[in-house]
Structure formats: structure tokens, C-alpha cells
Amino acid sequence: MSGEQVNQSLKLFIVLSRAYRALNEEVNKVIQQKGLNPTEFAVLELLYHKGDQPLQQIGGKILLASGSITYVVDKLEQKGFLKRIGCPKDRRVTYAQITDEGRALIEEIFPEHSQRIDNLMEVLQPEEKQTAIDLLKKLGLSVGKY
Amino acid sequence: MSGEQVNQSLKLFIVLSRAYRALNEEVNKVIQQKGLNPTEFAVLELLYHKGDQPLQQIGGKILLASGSITYVVDKLEQKGFLKRIGCPKDRRVTYAQITDEGRALIEEIFPEHSQRIDNLMEVLQPEEKQTAIDLLKKLGLSVGKY
DNA sequence: TTTAAACCTTTTGATACTTAGATTATAAAC
DNA sequence: GTTTATAATCTAAGTATCAAAAGGTTTAAA
Secondary structure (H helix, E strand, C coil): CCHHHHHHHHHHHHHHHHHHHHHHHHHHHHHHHCCCCHHHHHHHHHHHHHCCEEHHHHHHHHCCCHHHHHHHHHHHHHCCCEEEEECCCCCCCEEEEECHHHHHHHHHHHHHHHHHHHHHCCCCCHHHHHHHHHHHHHHHHHHHCC | CCHHHHHHHHHHHHHHHHHHHHHHHHHHHHHHHCCCCHHHHHHHHHHHHHCCEEHHHHHHHHCCCHHHHHHHHHHHHHCCCEEEEECCCCCCCEEEEECHHHHHHHHHHHHHHHHHHHHHCCCCCHHHHHHHHHHHHHHHHHHHCC
């Protein structure tokens, strides 16, 4: 475990952090222009693509504490983009369901969102992107298991 | 600009985000165990490695709004890890300077911090890390220029 | 030399979180 | 069938952030 190896890992951590932050900042501009914050977008996008979700599972999937879920779901419900639906079989559980307005909003934002990401990444060739995907997937999976 | 390319970029964005979040979560545990939050650590580490800094430049380097700098510097000053020093030449400017206690804390945390990062990344070979560094640096620089 | 513009820090008020704990509902064990 | 444990959501209090504006300080221009 040489000092060189440690330095290389540190360097990777730093460039990874910078790339993530820079990308995120740009990507969030698109979302915020449409009146959502990144968390609200993530919740709505989850409901759009994966269907109704128990509140707790939303927390698991987008990494949010239970108190935060209540908060963000309240916000989205106030804005009319989702509604709560009690589970008839287990009355502890509440589902979140996207509304037609929410669906329309995601259909407006999402193509622009992904197009923006593609533009931001145009400096990389398709093969380079694939290499990055493979390496980052391997890294992320390994870290996630800790 | 095919749909495939857009999907590939989106995929890269997702694995990048996941890897970053997973790493960060683990890395922050080390820091928080020592009684600092990630921002406090970043400020203190900057002062340790780069010497005294005008408050404003701290904000630029760790991407923090000016109001937040005041807040975090207050916290660190209360804990005795840094002190403010007025600039004699320009009385608008205040420098932050790490104290002996702050220095001792960084010397305790930093090796553990970088060792932890190295362990978390041991799934990647040195050549793979270098490839990832090159690709992410290219990506980060390109996005940062927007 | 006065005035205006730019600059740095702090303050204020709002937002988006987290943590801990309360509440309510279900499931399990006896 | 009670009791106990577990689960899901919500509430309350506290933390870290940002944006906007205020308060001094310096620089430059008229």
C-alpha cells in the first residue's frame, strides 16, 4: 500500500468530485428554471418512470431521510404534481402517485434535461464514455457494498 | 445526435452520481467521527495545505457563498481550530489562519481520510484509476468552462 | 477632493435538509 | 387474545446552505 497508490486514489476522488459538482450545477439549472428543485425532480421522475411508490421506498431510492420525504412530498402535493394514496391493505403505508400535471411537467423537462447532459458530455467520445461508465459502475457497486 | 448517444450520456451521469454519493457518504463518516462536518474539514484542510487565506478566496476554492463562509469560519473559530486575522494593508480583508489545535486535528484526520479513500477504491487497478482520472479531468474541465 | 464604483465581510431571511422521537398500524409470540 | 416487537409516517427542533442587502473600505474618475 504505497504512498503513490494513496495519492492516485485521492486524485481520482478529487477529479470525480469536481466533475460531479460541475455537471450537477449545470443540470440543476434546467430543473430549477421549471420551478422544481433537484430533489423534487428526482421524486417526480421516479414516480413517472417507475409508477406509484410507498413513501419509504422513495427515500431508499433517492437517499433521503424519512422526515425529508414528508417535506418534499408535501411540497409536490401542494403544487399539484402528485397525490398521496393510502394503501388499503396496510394502513401504515402511503403511496405517492404522479398526477397528470406532474406527468406533463416531467414530459416537458426530461428531454431537455437529458439533452443538456449529452451536450455537457460531448467532449468525450462514445468509447470513452463507455469506458467511464464501466469503471464508475464497478467503483460505485464496490463502495455501495460497504 | 442520436437517442443512443443521449442515453449513453444519461447513463454516465447516473453512474457518476452514484459513485460520487456512495464514496462521499463513506468518506464523510471518517470526518464526522472527528467532530467536523465536510465543509469544516475542507476549510481547515485548505488552510493547512495552502496557508492563510482571505475569507473570500476560501469561498472560491471550496465553492461556498460568502454568507456561508462567515458561518463556517465562526464555527471553526468557536471550536478553536482557526482564528481571524485582519489584513493591515486592506482593512476590508480578513484572513483565516489555522491554529495549533487545528493543525493537530488535520494531522490526525488526513492520513486516515486518504487511506479510507484508497481502500474504497481498491476494486480498481492503478491503470484503471489513471484512465478514470484522465477521463473525468477532461469531462470536469470541459463542463467547468460553460 | 469629492463622489461614485467596486470590493469584502457580515447580517438577515428563506429553503432544504437531518435527527430524534411521537403516533399509529401491523405482525409475531406466547 | 394480549402483549410485544416491528414498521411507516409525521412532527419538531436544529443545521447548513444560499440570495439579497447592509456596512465599512478602497480605488478611480471627475
